[in-house]
Amino acid sequence: MNSEVISQIDKNTSAKILLNESLKKHTTYGVGGNADLIIPSNKIDLKNIMKIASDYDEKITILGSGSNVLISDKGIKGITVSLKGALDQVKVNGGKLYAECGARLGKVVKESIKYDLIGLENLVGVPGTLGGALIMNAGAWGGEISQYLKSVEVIIDNEIQNLDSSDIEFSYRNSSFTKNTILLSANFELQKSNISEIKKNLIKAQDGRKNTQPLNKRSAGSLFKNPDGNSAGKLIDEAGLKGLSIGDAKISTKHANFLINDGKATSKDMLKLIKKVRNTVQEKFNVLLELEVKLIGFDKNELGGLS
Numbered sequence: 538m539n540s541e542v543i544s545q546i547d548k549n550t551s552a553k554i555l556l557n558e559s560l561k562k563h564t565t566y567g568v569g570g571n572a573d574l575i576i577p578s579n580k581i582d583l584k585n586i587m588k589i590a591s592d593y594d595e596k597i598t599i600l601g602s603g604s605n606v607l608i609s610d611k612g613i614k615g616i617t618v619s620l621k622g623a624l625d626q627v628k629v630n631g632g633k634l635y636a637e638c639g640a641r642l643g644k645v646v647k648e649s650i651k652y653d654l655i656g657l658e659n660l661v662g663v664p665g666t667l668g669g670a671l672i673m674n675a676g677a678w679g680g681e682i683s684q685y686l687k688s689v690e691v692i693i694d695n696e697i698q699n700l701d702s703s704d705i706e707f708s709y710r711n712s713s714f715t716k717n718t719i720l721l722s723a724n725f726e727l728q729k730s731n732i733s734e735i736k737k738n739l740i741k742a743q744d745g746r747k748n749t750q751p752l753n754k755r756s757a758g759s760l761f762k763n764p765d766g767n768s769a770g771k772l773i774d775e776a777g778l779k780g781l782s783i784g785d786a787k788i789s790t791k792h793a794n795f796l797i798n799d800g801k802a803t804s805k806d807m808l809k810l811i812k813k814v815r816n817t818v819q820e821k822f823n824v825l826l827e828l829e830v831k832l833i834g835f836d837k838n839e840l841g842g843l844s
């Protein structure tokens with residue numbers, strides 16, 4: 538990153554600056570090269586960082602917990618802002634839940650349950666921050682984070698703005714937030730319910746996850762989205778690809794739609810394996826799988842049609 542940008546951020550904010558930081562520590566896959574990582578201490582810091590970056594025409598990448606990203610071995614150019622552990626307030630008032638976007642989704646779910654509020658408990662066990670969950674429209678066991686959303690506070694064009702949930706389109710693991718939108722906080726409206734009903738949903742989600750997913754391995758959850766009316770895991774399994782590996786990158790034997798880092802995998806090997814799986818499924822079933830995991834820092838020529 539431009540040293541003048543660093544010095545401006547250092548001078549004008551109280552953000553933590555980690556130069557040439559390994560991103561292996563900041564992603565659940567545990568792969569990826571280095572980046573200049575900035576951790577803001579509050580919203581105003583974040584707004585100032587955005588302004589400095591735009592004044593110097595510096596590219597910004599936002600990371601939550603890095604639980605849905607595959608980052609190149611070459612790392613990320615420009616500024617990488619990490620919100621994990623930053624901006625993490627959660628407050629409940631009646632049925633209204635307010636949370637900042639760096640808060641762990643697990644903390645948001647826990648608070649909702651503490652106040653007997655129903656609706657978010659299906660998301661128990663989804664790692665990551667609230668911001669990442671909203672960008673991805675994270676969902677599990679029939680629930681999606683967008684379901685009870687009322688509004689989102691964002692930075693767009695260096696200004697803090699509020700968006701009503703009706704201004705945002707959400708679909709299966711997708712949202713209409715533009716690339717340059719930074720999510721700061723969100724408001725949800727939830728209903729009070731019987732705690733035994735909430736616990737029933739909670740246990741179903743926890744057990745389902747434990748029984749079907751390789752939770753002791755480094756992954757980013759589902760690799761591909763399920764195609765309409767089909768299951769990506771089933772197609773990969775039926776193509777005979779369970780357990781396939783390139784280096785330490787491996788298709789889980791427990792769940793075929795989980796790509797895992799089984800040791801010291803590189804992003805290069807992870808990407809090679811993704812392409813191999815996608816091509817094989819297309820050849821066998823004529824279905825082109827779409828990635829759920831976001832690829833960051835790769836050159837266009839490395840991606841070969843992936844995005």
Ligand SMILES: Cc1cc2nc3c(=O)[nH]c(=O)nc-3n(C[C@H](O)[C@H](O)[C@H](O)COP(=O)(O)OP(=O)(O)OC[C@H]3O[C@@H](n4cnc5c(N)ncnc54)[C@H](O)[C@@H]3O)c2cc1C
Pocket residue numbers: 565598599600601602603604605606620638639662663664665666667668669670671672673674675676677710718719720721750752756757758759831
């Ligand atoms: C074991 C395991 C199980 C999983 N199970 C599920 C599941 O059941 N359902 C599901 O939906 N997902 C699941 N996931 C995937 C992942 O946890 C979710 O997508 C999660 O919501 C991503 O949040 P994050 O903070 O880690 O986002 P990151 O991976 O850090 O980022 C994801 C995207 O969001 C952007 N982003 C993050 N925060 C912000 C922000 N504040 N403003 C703007 N952009 C931002 C990033 O730039 C990136 O494009 C699982 C992952 C793992 C490892």
